[in-house]
Structures are given as C-alpha cells and as structure tokens.
Amino acid sequence: MKRFLILTKAMTLMHLRNGYVLFWNFVFPVLLMLIYGVVMSQYMDYMTPGVIVLNALSFGLVSSSTMMLEMREKSVLRRLQATPLPAGQLIGSYLVVNVIIGVLQSTLIILAGVLLYDVPVTATSLLLAYPMILAGLLAFMALGGIISGMVTKSGTATAIGMTIYFLLMFISDLVFPLDMLPNWLRNIVPYLPAYPVVQLVRSSLLETALDPKWLMHLLLLGIYGISATFIAAKLFRWEPKA
Amino acid sequence: MSKPIIDARNLIAAYGSMQALKDVSLTVEKGEIFGLLGPNGAGKTTLLACVEGLHKPSQGSVHIGGINVQVDSTATKRQLGIQLQRTALMDDLTVAELVEVYAALYEVYLTSGQINKLLARFDLVEKRNTLARRLSGGQQQRLALAVAIANDPQIVLLDEPTSALDPHARRAVWDIVRQLHNEGRTIVLTTHAMEEAEALCGRIAIIDRGQIVASDTPSALIANLQLSSMLKATVELPLEQVRSLPSVNNARYTGQHLEMETAKPEVTLTALHELAARSGSSIRDVMLRQPNLEDVFLKLTGHALSESN
Ligand SMILES: Nc1ncnc2c1ncn2[C@@H]1O[C@H](COP(=O)(O)OP(=O)(O)OP(=O)(O)O)[C@@H](O)[C@H]1O
Ligand SMILES: [Mg+2]
Numbered sequence: 322m323k324r325f326l327i328l329t330k331a332m333t334l335m336h337l338r339n340g341y342v343l344f345w346n347f348v349f350p351v352l353l354m355l356i357y358g359v360v361m362s363q364y365m366d367y368m369t370p371g372v373i374v375l376n377a378l379s380f381g382l383v384s385s386s387t388m389m390l391e392m393r394e395k396s397v398l399r400r401l402q403a404t405p406l407p408a409g410q411l412i413g414s415y416l417v418v419n420v421i422i423g424v425l426q427s428t429l430i431i432l433a434g435v436l437l438y439d440v441p442v443t444a445t446s447l448l449l450a451y452p453m454i455l456a457g458l459l460a461f462m463a464l465g466g467i468i469s470g471m472v473t474k475s476g477t478a479t480a481i482g483m484t485i486y487f488l489l490m491f492i493s494d495l496v497f498p499l500d501m502l503p504n505w506l507r508n509i510v511p512y513l514p515a516y517p518v519v520q521l522v523r524s525s526l527l528e529t530a531l532d533p534k535w536l537m538h539l540l541l542l543g544i545y546g547i548s549a550t551f552i553a554a555k556l557f558r559w560e561p562k563a
Numbered sequence: 564m565s566k567p568i569i570d571a572r573n574l575i576a577a578y579g580s581m582q583a584l585k586d587v588s589l590t591v592e593k594g595e596i597f598g599l600l601g602p603n604g605a606g607k608t609t610l611l612a613c614v615e616g617l618h619k620p621s622q623g624s625v626h627i628g629g630i631n632v633q634v635d636s637t638a639t640k641r642q643l644g645i646q647l648q649r650t651a652l653m654d655d656l657t658v659a660e661l662v663e664v665y666a667a668l669y670e671v672y673l674t675s676g677q678i679n680k681l682l683a684r685f686d687l688v689e690k691r692n693t694l695a696r697r698l699s700g701g702q703q704q705r706l707a708l709a710v711a712i713a714n715d716p717q718i719v720l721l722d723e724p725t726s727a728l729d730p731h732a733r734r735a736v737w738d739i740v741r742q743l744h745n746e747g748r749t750i751v752l753t754t755h756a757m758e759e760a761e762a763l764c765g766r767i768a769i770i771d772r773g774q775i776v777a778s779d780t781p782s783a784l785i786a787n788l789q790l791s792s793m794l795k796a797t798v799e800l801p802l803e804q805v806r807s808l809p810s811v812n813n814a815r816y817t818g819q820h821l822e823m824e825t826a827k828p829e830v831t832l833t834a835l836h837e838l839a840a841r842s843g844s845s846i847r848d849v850m851l852r853q854p855n856l857e858d859v860f861l862k863l864t865g866h867a868l869s870e871s872n
Contacts, residue, residue, distance in 0.1 A: 327667040335655040338694070396651030403615050403647065404668040405640040559617075 324406070329414045336388065336418065345384060350376045350426050354433040357496070365438035370450075370523035371495035372434075373427050374457060378489060378515055380426060381461025382482035385419045386468050390475040394561050402559040416462070423458040424451070431526075442526060449525035457518035460542050463549035464514065470556025489515040514545045566629065568593040568718060568749050569614060574623035576609050583609040584620065585773040591751055596744050598764030599753040600856065602868055606773040607753040608648050611722055614751075616640055627718065641669060644716030646707045648723050648753075654696035658687055658706055661695055662713045669714035685709045685739065701732035708739060712748075719743055721752040725759060737763055757856035757868060769860055776863045781856060788862055790854035791826040797847040798839055808834045817867075820848075824858075 336342050353376070357368050392398050401411060431447070434440035465482060472478045489495075492502060493515035499507055510516050517538030524532040532538060567590035576584040583606045591597045599607045612618035614625050616636035625632040627639040652661050659678050666673045673681070682688045685705040690698060695706060704724065711719060724740070725733040740763055744750055754760055760767045761781045768778040777784055791812055798821055805814045810827040825831040828851050839846050860868040 323672060324667050324670055327664055327672075331653065331656055331660060331664040334660065335653050338655045392653075395654075396647065396649050397653055399617065400645075400647055400651040401668070403617055403640065403643075403645045404665070405637045405670075406668045407637070 325410055325414060328406070328410070329417050332414055332418045333421070336422070342384070342388075346380070346422055346426060347429060350430050351433050354430055354437065358438055362438070365434060366440050366527055367498075367523070368496065369430065369434035369438070369440045370519055370526050373430050373454060373522055373526075374493075374515060374519040375486075375490045375495045376426055376430060377423060377454065377458050377518070378461050378495075379482075379486045380419075380423050381458060381463075381465045382468065382486050383465070383479055385423075385462050386465030386478050386482060387475045388419070389415065389466070390469045390472070390478050393469075393558065394475055396561055398559045399561070408557075416459075419462060420455065420458060423462075424455065427451075427454050440527075443529060446526050446529040449529060449531070450522055453518065453521040453525055456539070456542055456546070457522065460514060460518070460546035460549065463546050463553055466553025467549055467556060470553055470558065473562070489513060493519060495519050512541065514542070517541050565593065567591055568628055569751065570626040571610070571614065572624050574610070574613055574620045574625070576606075576613055576618055576620045583773055584613070587623075587770075587773070587775055589768055589775065589778070591749060593749055594744075594747055595765045596740065596750045596752070596763055598760040598767035599751065599770055600755065600757060600760045600767050600860070600868075601753075601770035602755055604772075605755075605770045607770060608722055609773075610770070611720055611751070611753065615643060615645055615720060641714075642716060642718055644711040644714060644719040644748075646711040646719075646721045646724060648726075652695050652707065652710060655694060657692050657694055658682065658698070658709075659691040661706065661710055665710045666713035671714045673713065681709055681713065684742070686735075701728055701735075704728060704732070704736065705739075708736065712743065716748070718749045718751070721750065723753050723755075725754070725756070733759075755868065757860070761856055767856075769856075769863060771860075771864045777859070784856065784859050785854055788854075788859055790858050790862065791824050792828050793852050793854055793858065794823045794825050794828050794831055794835075795848070795850040795852065796821050796823075796835065798835070799844050800835075800838060800842065804838060805835070808838065824854075 350372070353372055357372060358365060361368055431442060435442050468478050468481050472481065491497060492506060492510050493513060494510070495515060499510065502510065520532045521535060521538050524530050569589070569591035571587065571589040574584045574587045575582070587610060589610070599610065601607050609618060613620050614627065614632065616632045616639055619633070628642055630638050632639045656664065659682070662678050662681060663673055679688060679691065682691055685708060687702065687705060687709060690702060695703065698706060708724065711721065725736045728736065740750060740752065752763070764781065766778065766780050767784070768775045770776070779787065797819055800821065802814055802816070805811065805821065805823060808831055810825045810831045811823050812826065813824040815822055823831060832849065836846065857868050
C-alpha cells in the first residue's frame with residue numbers, strides 16, 4: 322500500500338509540474354465555459370453538463386491516453402517494468418491519478434456554471450451526478466486505452482483521439498440538441514458512448530433525477546467500458562517500439 | 564567453485580525475424596565485475612534484457628540466485644539493481660523524489676537522511692531538489708546509477724554506464740563501480756570500449772553478432788591467443804612487402820599507421836628500415852605496444868571492435 326501511495330504521489334507530481342498538462346486540463350475547460358457563455362448565454366443550464374461530458378471525452382480519449390503513451394515513448398514504462406512492481410499496481414495508480422484530475426476538471430466546470438451562469442445545482446444533484454461523471458470518465462479512459470495500445474507515437478494517438486472526440490462532440494447531444502440532426506443519424510447516436518453519459522449527467526445535475534432510460538444508458542456504458550478495458554489490456558505494451 | 568549467481572543457458576532471442584542472440588550461455592560468479600564487450604548491435608542490451616526479465620527468450624533459461632527468471636520474475640527482479648542503456652526516469656520529478664520512488668517500487672522505504680547519504684556518494688546532494696530533466700548528461704548518468712542501487716541490490720546490471728561521458732566523468736563512474744564491487748556486490752556491465760573492460764572487469768565476455776566468441780579474464784584472453792607484440796609506425800609501404808618481412812605474422816593499415824604483429828620486434832624494425840630506405844620512404848613515430856583486447860577482438864571476429872556494425 323505504501324508503495325502504491327508513493328508511486329501515485331510521484332505520478333501526480335509528474336503531471337502537475339507539466340505546464341502543458343496544467344493548461345489543457347485545468348485552464349482550458351474554464352475557458353471553454355467562458356466562450357460558450359458568450360455565444361450561448363441563455364442555454365448554459367443545458368450546456369454545462371454538455372461541457373462536462375465533452376471535457377471528460379477529450380480527457381479520456383486524448384489527455385490520459387497520451388499520458389500513458391509518453392511514459393511508454395520515453396521508456397519510463399520499460400524502466401518500471403524492470404522493477405518488481407506488479408503491472409496491476411501501475412495501472413491502478415495511473416487510474417487513480419487520472420480519475421482525480423478528471424473529477425477536478427468536472428468540478429471546475431460545475432463551479433464556473435454555478436458562479437457565472439447560475440446553473441441550478443443542489444447538494445443532492447451533485448451527489449447523483451458525480452457517480453455518473455465517474456462512470457463516463459472510466460469508460461472514455463478505457464476507449465483511450467485502446468488508442469494508446471494501437472499506435473506507436475503519442476502524436477498519432479492525439480490525432481485519432483481528437484478526430485473521434487470532435488465527431489462525437491457535435492452529434493452526441495452535448496452542445497447541439499439531437500433534433501438538429503438528420504433522422505438516420507438521430508437513430509444511431511444513442512448507441513454511441515458519449516450520448517448515454519450526457520443524458521445521465523444532465524438529468525441528475527439539473528433535475529436531481531435519473532433519466533427515464535438510466536438503466537439502458539448505464540448498461541450500454543458498461544458494455545463499452547468493459548469491452549474497451551478488455552481490448553486495451555490485450556493491446557497494452559511496455560516497450561516503445563512495436 | 565560456488566554456484567554462479569547468474570546462470571544463462573543457451574539463450575536464443577529474436578525481434579521478429581532478426582536473431583539478436585544465437586545460443587548464448589553465460590555465468591557470473593558472486594562478487595565479480597563481469598563485462599560484456601562488443602560493438603553496436605552485438606546483442607549486449609538484449610542479453611541483459613533476458614536477465615532482467617524484460618525480454619522473453621524464445622529458447623534457453625536464465626537463473627538468478629537459483630531462481631528461474633521465466634518462472635518467478637518478480638523474485639529475480641527484486642535482487643537486481645538496474646540501469647538501462649537509455650536513461651528513462653520520470654524527468655519531471657526531482658532527484659530526491661526519483662530515488663525515493665524507485666526504492667519504494669522495491670518496497671524499500673528510504674528516510675530523507677538515507678536519501679542524502681546515497682546522493683552524497685554520487686555527488687548529487689546539492690541537486691536533490693532539481694528536476695531530473697534539468698541535470699547535465701553526466702549528472703543524469705550518476706542519478707541513473709544512484710537509482711539503480713536505491714534498493715540496495717546484491718546484483719547490479721549497468722548497460723553502457725559511461726557511453727557519452729567525457730573522460731573525467733567516465734573515471735568518476737569507474738570509481739563508483741569499484742566502490743560497489745568493494746561492498747561485495749556483483750556487477751555486470753556492458754561496454755564497447757576495450758580500455759573500460761580492461762580497467763574494470765575481472766572477467767569479460769566478448770560478444771559479436773549475437774554470439775559470445777570468448778570469455779575469460781582480460782589477461783588470459785590476450786595470453787591465450789598468443790598474440791605477438793604490435794609494432795606501429797607511420798610509413799607508406801605496400802602491404803605485401805611488409806607482410807613478407809622477417810617475423811611479421813600480420814600487418815594492416817589503420818589510417819596512416821602501419822600496424823605489424825611481430826614475434827621479434829627488433830628484427831622486424833631493422834628489416835622495415837631497410838625496406839623503407841630501398842623504396843625511398845621515411846619512417847616516423849615508431850611505437851611498440853603490447854597486444855590488447857582490441858587485437859583479441861579482431862583476431863576472433865575478423866573485424867575491428869570500433870568500426871563494425
Ligand atoms: N526492439 C527491437 N526491435 C527490433 N530489433 C531490435 C530491437 N532491439 C534490438 N534490435 C536488434 O537486435 C540486435 C541486438 O541489439 P542490442 O540492442 O542487443 O545490441 P547492443 O549490443 O546492445 O548494441 P549497442 O552497443 O548499440 O547498444 C541489433 O541488430 C538490433 O538492431
Ligand atoms: Mg545496447
């Protein structure tokens with residue numbers, strides 16, 4: 322346990338000392354809220370959960386997967402593999418660090434929503450929303466794990482992650498309502514990974530209620546999360562070269 | 564002789580279709596400094612990777628302290644202190660943090676005092692709160708060594724610990740390696756510098772193209788080949804004529820220098836002077852030297868240690 326804590330502290334420090342990571346993880350989400358506040362000021366209730374989910378999506382698909390890839394690229398993983406540290410503890414520690422960062426980001430976005438745009442949030446709604454955010458984060462990180470297992474360079478992972486992120490962001494009811502989409506697309510979107518998360522987060526945050534289809538959403542998310550974890554574990558590599 | 568502390572048998576290792584180790588066997592005794600000497604691409608890093616449990620050989624086995632690496636790599640990793648060829652630490656951590664975390668990975672928990680004591684050995688105390696990526700090359704190399712022994716291992720594996728270091732920094736690393744040896748640790752290091760192998764290692768294995776071509780003490784390797792003395796001179800003469808001089812076993816040019824292997828240097832030198840006088844060339848910088856590991860390598864592999872790939 323002590324080993325796990327020291328490793329987790331080290332990984333946290335390592336990421337918090339990186340200015341680039343700090344900006345994209347903590348400054349950018351708040352900037353995003355400010356920008357949306359300017360262009361869509363009367364929709365910020367609807368937008369805030371959307372921004373939480375799109376941020377979680379980019380974090381899982383891009384930031385957290387690049388974090389792992391950079392450790393692999395720089396042979397840090399290789400060096401860790403040479404120690405008696407079990408792989409499970411390394412992954413566990415990485416998950417803890419990333420979940421902390423991801424939850425902190427969501428908190429910043431909620432704070433911005435409440436303080437700047439009077440988004441109606443209560444203690445109970447937060448209690449309900451955080452587990453949903455967490456579920457989304459974990460599923461998105463597992464999907465990011467597939468990307469980092471497939472590619473060699475972190476640049477490639479960023480490009481792939483960004484592409485998927487942008488596609489999902491516009492069609493998943495995050496920032497544009499579903500009825501703006503053509504019919505055929507509207508029927509597919511509910512089965513994509515971002516849509517269930519935003520339904521769960523939006524209903525719990527704004528209405529302090531579970532979305533009517535919550536069970537179906539969670540089930541779908543679970544399927545994505547578990548199968549992605551399984552594939553990511555299969556693809557996991559320690560060494561930089563293929 | 565006691566049981567070897569590292570016992571590698573008949574290792575075959577490949578990357579795809581490229582065979583990096585072709586039936587390599589090696590034993591290291593407890594408390595010795597063992598050197599793997601070979602050119603780029605010889606398979607040194609791959610051999611260490613098999614011992615470290617980082618590369619799974621397609622055939623053969625490695626035992627460390629009697630434990631099979633493939634059976635219980637956690638137990639074998641625990642006994643090792645490791646420095647990889649590419650220094651790959653988490654460079655956004657400070658020097659002291661890195662030592663602490665790498666010791667902790669072996670479930671060794673160092674106090675701040677212990678960390679300072681360790682850093683003092685490597686002349687890194689003033690740098691304890693400096694980020695690893697802000698260190699100079701030599702300092703990073705010393706940090707990698709400090710990290711390698713943070714868990715107080717009995718066996719230390721160092722992959723080219725002095726490459727890319729200036730002569731002064733290189734000597735500092737040699738001193739550290741000797742200290743570690745004096746503390747009773749077993750050390751395996753790789754190098755492509757024959758003077759390093761000669762200066763540091765009790766025994767060496769010469770490795771080339773995935774095979775160990777010889778293994779012994781440096782002096783025995785040189786003696787066993789019964790190489791004669793090497794006569795060096797700066798002169799331009801046709802090689803066939805030089806080779807037919809009395810007592811010359813072999814001759815070659817390295818750059819402008821003519822190198823002759825000779826059983827009787829005085830006889831050869833006199834004859835060389837006569838030959839030069841006849842053909843009107845002048846001889847400069849005559850030097851006689853003892854054969855070294857470089858000559859052994861050349862004799863065994865047919866190519867030079869420093870130029871092969
Ligand atoms: N990850 C890899 N993928 C493919 N081939 C590799 C890989 N690592 C090493 N090789 C090849 O295996 C052979 C042995 O490499 P190795 O790194 O063990 O040599 P080395 O003796 O350590 O060389 P150097 O002195 O340059 O470090 C080389 O031909 C190299 O090209
Ligand atoms: Mg090497």
